[in-house]
Amino acid sequence: MASPITPSTGLGSGLAIGDIVTALVNSDKLAKQTQITTQTKLVTTKLSGIGTLKSALSAFQTLIKPPVGTTSKLQFAGYSATSSDTTKLTVTSDNTAVPGTYSVKINNIATSSSVGTAAFSGGSTSAIPSGALTISQNGNSKSYTIPTGATLASVVKQINADTSTTNISANIITDDKGSRLVLGSTITGAGSEITTTSDITGFTIGKTDKLDATSATSAGYIGSVPASASVTINGLAVTSTSNTLAKTLGGVSLTLLPGSDNSTTTVTVATNTDGLKSSLQSFIDSYNAVVGAVSTVTKATVSDTADATTGSTVTPAALTGDSMPRSILSAIRNELVSTGAGGDLSVLSQLGITTGQSDGKLTLDSTKFQAAMDKGLAGNVQQLFSGTGDGSNGLLARMNAAITPYTQTGGIFDTRTTSLNKQQSDLQDQQAALDLRVTTLTATLTAKYNAMDLIVGQLKASATSITSFFDSLNASKS
Incomplete structure (x- = not known):
């Protein structure tokens, strides 16, 4: 066995102190480091797997139940x-x-009402006398107090602040006679005339008053009355x-x-043959994306070559053996075969949609779909997917209800993610503690070996001195 003593490190002992300390420290931390590394990889992989599932389910849920205010891509009108x-x-x-x-x-x-006041000189900054203004339409009125120092621009601002409730907006139009306050409305139809009453000269407009563009003092409706x-x-x-x-x-x-x-x-x-087919295909594609995501995170990979570390030929996926992905598939597949709203069209197979035996994905048979259209089932597709009454018995609502426990805030995905994040944080704390222990142990062992090396050096020096003394004594006797 080769001696660990080398002349390259310890001055007194000749030992490779750095190498010895590193070997001892690595041996001490090996088991714990292996555990932390393995668990960290497992947690990270599971978080990635849950992210994959959540992304696919969220996209599917957005399709079958789009956010409020957005238009669904699924249009099942027959x-x-x-x-x-x-x-x-x-x-x-x-x-x-x-x-x-x-x-x-x-x-x-149908046209809307547009009226204008008398003309004022000075554009938007035209000074308006203080007073009261009431604007009426369809029996609804809104009153304004025009303060001292008001201008056309400030009156416009006052009126437009209420547009969302009055449906009346104001603007300034400057013609050859001056600047006029012009009122318009989004309400159309006969009887929707805008009228005003005011103690400000030029601001009063009656129902039958027509504005004469050649007169600066004229006020009334512009063009024609609403029809x-x-x-x-x-x-x-x-x-x-x-x-x-x-x-x-x-x-x-x-x-x-x-x-x-x-x-x-x-x-x-x-x-609506083409529209129905397009919507059905969108539903199928999004559903299949969920099935594909489940397969990705659960199906283990089999290799002809054994893993260098584990010796296994099977590499598990992120969530192999986890019951959650299987529960998701079971929940949405159950809704596919349920009759729901019933009627002449009660299951997807009547439209030529079937489930693959090998991969569980949906496919649409165009021939069978066309046959269903020829039978007059187009008008029933809406009921199958959107249901009757409040829609809760429709396929889309039932699918949404099945996956909501997973995707909702505080749901299964959030709970699992929170738990895994905590594990990840604990592992980071364990790694930090192990790193500190390694640093401390390295310093301690290095100090001990250096102290040993000093003593060995001193002993060597003493031995050399004694040897020299006896050599000298022998030489003198000779």
């Missing part, structure tokens, strides 16, 4: 309406629409105060656009 001229008329339909063709003649669109929309649908006259006709043609909402007066547009309602 029939869709189209307009032959979308620059004149746009249309939308719901599930109560029925196939048909309709001729829509737009005589005139209701007038259309004929297949020869039947329809009048509306709004340019959106939501209840005129069953299941179809019509929106008249500016510039469509005296025009005729054809509205066609037909089976």
Whole structure:
């Protein structure tokens, strides 16, 4: 066995003190370091796995239950309406629409009220006498106190502060006669005239007063009084105060656009085959993403070559053996086979949607889907997915209810993540403690070996001195 003594380190002993201390310290920390490293890798991998699942489920949940104020990408209306001229008329339909063709003649669109005051010199900074102003429309009134030192601009600001509740906005238009306070409204239709009463000269506008643009003192409505929309649908006259006709043609909402007066547009309602297929495919793709995510985090990898460290040919995934991913799959698969709202269309297989035996993913058979459309089941797709009544018996609502316990704030994902983060923090504390122990042990052993080396050096010096003494004595005797 080779001697550990080398002339390169300890001056007294010749021992490789640094190497010896390192070997002893590494031996001492090996077991604990291995445990910390293994547990840290496991926790990090699990956090990553939960993140993968959460991302897939959140995307799926956003699809089946989009946030309030956003439009769902899933449109399951069995029939869709189209307009032959979308620059004149746009249309939308719901599930109560029925196939048909309709001729829509737009005589005139609904208009809103616009009125102007008398003209003032000085533009937006025109001084306005103090006084009272009341603005009325459709029986609703709003009163304002105009203070001393007011200008057209300050009056505009006062009025516009209430626009969200009054639906009336103010602006300043400067014509050849001066600057006028102009009031407009988002409310349309006959009878929606804006009127004003005021003790300020030039601010009073009656219902029948028409503004004369050639007179600086004239105040009244600009152009013409507001009118209701007038259309004929297949020869039947329809009048509306709004340019959106939501209840005129069953299941179809019509929106008249500016510039469509005296025009005729054809509205066609037909089976929404392409739209339904697109929505079904979006649902399938998002569902399959969840199934794929579960497989990714649970399916172990088998290799022909054994791992150099463990000797195993099987490498577990992030959540292999964890019951949570299987519970997620079970929860959403149960809803796929439930009849829910019932009716003529009660399960996805009737639309040609089936589950793969090998991977559990959904596929859409186009031939079977078209056969379902040919049987007249298009109008039932909405009920299958969106349900009846409050919608809780629809597939989308039931799917959402199944995954909400996992994705909601404080839910299963949050609970597991919090627990793993705590474990990770504890492991970091253990690592810090181990690092401190290693530092302390290294310093202690180094000090001890250095002290030993000093003593050995002193003993060597004494031995050399004694040897020299006897050598000298022997030499003198000789």
